[in-house]
Amino acid sequence: MRLDEFFVTGDPLIYGADVSIALTLIGAIFALTYFKKWKWLWSEWLTTVDHKKLGIMYIIAAVLMLFRGGVDAMLMRAQLTVPDAGFLDAKHYNEIFTTHGTIMIIFMAMPFLIGLINVVVPLQIGARDVAYPFLNAVSFWTFFMGAMLFNISFVIGGSPSAGWTSYVPLAGLELSPGVGQNYYLLGLQIAGIGTLLTGINFLVTILKMRVPSMKLMQMPIFTWSSLITMVIIIFAFPVLTVALALMTFDRLFGSHFFTMMDGGMPMLWANLFWIWGHPEVYIVILPAFGMFSEIISTFARKTIFGYKAMVYSMVIIAGLSFLVWVHHFFTMGAGGAVNSFFSITTMLIAVPTGVKIFNWLFTLYKGRIRFTTAMLWALAFIPNFVIGGVTGVMLAMAAADYQYHNTYFLVAHFHYVLISGTVYACFAGLYFWYPKMFNHRLNERLGKWSFWIFVAGFNLCFFPMYFLGLAGMPRRVYTYGVADGWMSMNVLATFGGLLMGIGFLILVYNIYYSFRYSPRETTGDPWDARTLEWSTPAPVPHYNFAHLPEAKGHDAFWIMKEEIKQGKKPEKKPYKPIHMPSYSGVPVVMSVFFFIAGFGMVFSWNWMSILGLIGVLATMVIRSFDYDKGFYVSVEEIEEHEKTT
Amino acid sequence: MASNNEQTNSHSHFPWSHVVGFGLSIVLTLLALWIGFYSGFSLTTIMVIVVGLALVQATIQLLMFMHITESEDSTVQVGTILYAVFIAVAVVAGTIWVMSFGMHYM
Numbered sequence: 001m002r003l004d005e006f007f008v009t010g011d012p013l014i015y016g017a018d019v020s021i022a023l024t025l026i027g028a029i030f031a032l033t034y035f036k037k038w039k040w041l042w043s044e045w046l047t048t049v050d051h052k053k054l055g056i057m058y059i060i061a062a063v064l065m066l067f068r069g070g071v072d073a074m075l076m077r078a079q080l081t082v083p084d085a086g087f088l089d090a091k092h093y094n095e096i097f098t099t100h101g102t103i104m105i106i107f108m109a110m111p112f113l114i115g116l117i118n119v120v121v122p123l124q125i126g127a128r129d130v131a132y133p134f135l136n137a138v139s140f141w142t143f144f145m146g147a148m149l150f151n152i153s154f155v156i157g158g159s160p161s162a163g164w165t166s167y168v169p170l171a172g173l174e175l176s177p178g179v180g181q182n183y184y185l186l187g188l189q190i191a192g193i194g195t196l197l198t199g200i201n202f203l204v205t206i207l208k209m210r211v212p213s214m215k216l217m218q219m220p221i222f223t224w225s226s227l228i229t230m231v232i233i234i235f236a237f238p239v240l241t242v243a244l245a246l247m248t249f250d251r252l253f254g255s256h257f258f259t260m261m262d263g264g265m266p267m268l269w270a271n272l273f274w275i276w277g278h279p280e281v282y283i284v285i286l287p288a289f290g291m292f293s294e295i296i297s298t299f300a301r302k303t304i305f306g307y308k309a310m311v312y313s314m315v316i317i318a319g320l321s322f323l324v325w326v327h328h329f330f331t332m333g334a335g336g337a338v339n340s341f342f343s344i345t346t347m348l349i350a351v352p353t354g355v356k357i358f359n360w361l362f363t364l365y366k367g368r369i370r371f372t373t374a375m376l377w378a379l380a381f382i383p384n385f386v387i388g389g390v391t392g393v394m395l396a397m398a399a400a401d402y403q404y405h406n407t408y409f410l411v412a413h414f415h416y417v418l419i420s421g422t423v424y425a426c427f428a429g430l431y432f433w434y435p436k437m438f439n440h441r442l443n444e445r446l447g448k449w450s451f452w453i454f455v456a457g458f459n460l461c462f463f464p465m466y467f468l469g470l471a472g473m474p475r476r477v478y479t480y481g482v483a484d485g486w487m488s489m490n491v492l493a494t495f496g497g498l499l500m501g502i503g504f505l506i507l508v509y510n511i512y513y514s515f516r517y518s519p520r521e522t523t524g525d526p527w528d529a530r531t532l533e534w535s536t537p538a539p540v541p542h543y544n545f546a547h548l549p550e551a552k553g554h555d556a557f558w559i560m561k562e563e564i565k566q567g568k569k570p571e572k573k574p575y576k577p578i579h580m581p582s583y584s585g586v587p588v589v590m591s592v593f594f595f596i597a598g599f600g601m602v603f604s605w606n607w608m609s610i611l612g613l614i615g616v617l618a619t620m621v622i623r624s625f626d627y628d629k630g631f632y633v634s635v636e637e638i639e640e641h642e643k644t645t
Numbered sequence: 646m647a648s649n650n651e652q653t654n655s656h657s658h659f660p661w662s663h664v665v666g667f668g669l670s671i672v673l674t675l676l677a678l679w680i681g682f683y684s685g686f687s688l689t690t691i692m693v694i695v696v697g698l699a700l701v702q703a704t705i706q707l708l709m710f711m712h713i714t715e716s717e718d719s720t721v722q723v724g725t726i727l728y729a730v731f732i733a734v735a736v737v738a739g740t741i742w743v744m745s746f747g748m749h750y751m
Contacts, residue, residue, distance in 0.1 A: 231728075235729070235732045265744065267744065268740075271740055275740070322732055322735050322736065323735055325739075326743055338743055
């Protein structure tokens with residue numbers, strides 16, 4: 001392979017990206033060396049098994065990916081603003097919408113939510129870490145390496161360009177001959193390992209690691225939503241793993257699972273993809289629902305309305321989420337019976353979701369509402385998500401779907417549910433739990449600026465797209481003509497997109513500003529909140545709880561505070577040594593080997609992939625013979641910690 | 646948090662069941678491949694045998710790796726198995742139903 005085939009050449013945008021990547025890398029290496037931080041980076045972060053630190057790393061990675069996906073979105077909007085624009089050519093545009101979709105779903109939405117789950121859930125259930133801390137580190141690093149593998153595609157070898165759904169035959173070897181599609185397959189496969197491990201890890205954590213006094217039906221709603229999400233992950237992700245593996249066989253080893261010839265079934269890919277893909281949208285929305293429940297309940301100063309209905313509706317959503325996948329390809333023409341069945345199940349799943357909307361509204365009813373930034377995001381979520389949901393039910397009608405399918409109506413719909421559901425939740429959760437992670441709050445004034453600009457921009461960007469869709473504009477076109485008459489609404493959408501970008505930049509600036517100027521927290525409970533994570537001191541000690549807390553019912557921390565108000569003195573118990581897991585460098589090294597193996601497979605360099613896989617196996621063997629049983633935090637150290645906080 | 650020391654006991658002996666399960670999984674997979682490629686049976690026979698081998702392998706997974714016999718709480722086990730069967734049936738039968746359109750109408 002020649003060097004100019006290895007690196008992507010010929011596009012000034014790509015050269016710009018090359019330069020900025022090189023500069024960032026050099027800058028980071030220089031800063032780490034100059035400030036002598038290499039050892040700190042390795043021993044405090046790269047080898048950590050602490051769920052709080054892993055959560056923070058997940059969130060940092062997700063914000064970076066949000067930036068990357070957002071830049072992709074901006075480039076698309078720039079190209080579509082005016083008819084016949086020549087900013088991007090068709091191939092480049094295809095690559096950008098492919099990476100935008102894949103990155104936003106797989107490498108932004110999920111890690112952001114999993115990051116918050118990592119930070120919050122063990123604290124909410126009174127645990128000192130997750131059930132398998134080592135595995136948790138493996139989860140993070142495989143996700144991170146998978147994401148990096150996918151991300152380098154645009155400067156090395158070329159990006160995938162068959163859409164985030166990668167339908168065959170377009171994604172097959174004949175029509176996508178380059179290495180781009182291989183990046184998609186291997187990047188998602190490696191990151192998928194991490195997601196599946198997270199699913200198992202947190203399922204066990206929530207079921208087995210709760211403080212003994214907390215019953216299932218007393219768990220905070222966010223913990224419940226995480227539990228249900230993990231169940232969906234465990235059942236849905238193997239389907240993606242298999243589908244990706246089959247397509248990898250097709251592309252690399254000449255098999256014929258999804259090919260047009262030799263008995264392959266191209267539509268089987270779409271079928272398998274959406275068997276995973278539809279549960280996937282509930283994987284990214286249920287934790288968001290859980291966060292909104294916590295935030296609305298905290299800032300309305302009421303316990304959540306209809307706790308049991310909330311839980312059962314999530315259970316029903318989890319079951320139904322596996323029965324609706326065909327609504328993504330009604331137009332495949334599977335026949336009237338099939339389409340009717342999946343049409344009805346799709347409408348059914350709107351019912352438990354509607355129940356949840358009413359529960360949030362009734363939680364707000366007669367609440368003493370505090371309009372913090374986190375609460376504003378939660379409040380904006382409700383009407384925006386309802387717009388997305390209602391248009392979703394319109395799409396659920398199979399006959400009508402033939403009109404909406406593949407138009408901007410669909411684009412508007414899923415951005416309305418994914419942004420006002422998942423992205424708002426990520427922001428709301430970030431503002432809400434930020435003091436738990438970094439020991440200071442994000443600035444509220446900047447936060448509100450960012451909120452209003454982003455929400456206004458979001459509606460301005462995506463609401464016109466419903467009408468663009470009804471006016472016939474198909475999705476994934478890289479340009480359109482003057483005669484189509486779509487320009488005015490596209491200009492509006494681009495303007496809205498710009499506002500969203502500005503809102504995001506203000507958020508990023510807010511992170512810097514608050515780090516510099518925000519007062520440090522003195523208590524662990526800045527919002528007067530209700531669940532156990534707020535009972536930990538600020539900053540949270542690495543062992544989380546000196547004494548395991550007692551859960552006397554739903555909103556356990558609120559009950560504790562009420563008891564103290566009524567004059568109950570917290571009894572002083574002697575501390576005991578706490579058993580904690582040791583840090584380990586194996587997960588990050590193992591994931592680097594996964595990256596090497598994946599990179600080798602992308603280019604069909606067998607020596608490299610075999611080398612990488614041997615490395616993976618070797619690190620597994622090292623782990624198997626690792627008899628490190630962790631360590632004990634001494635009573636003196638606990639006393640020292642508890643004194644200072 | 647690797648909190649309790651019970652783990653040390655169950656891990657002290659050589660993990661024979663894992664090794665046997667791993668070996669059997671590989672053998673069963675190779676057997677299925679061989680039957681598919683080289684046996685020369687009719688398509689129906691091949692399908693029956695391969696599905697049968699798949700069920701055997703699923704059982705091995707449950708017994709040798711997933712500790713299905715080791716739990717004290719049987720309701721959770723039954724619930725999980727039922728849910729897994731529901732998902733499996735929905736996915737497999739659903740796929741066959743959805744993907745059969747070409748065969749019937751073409």
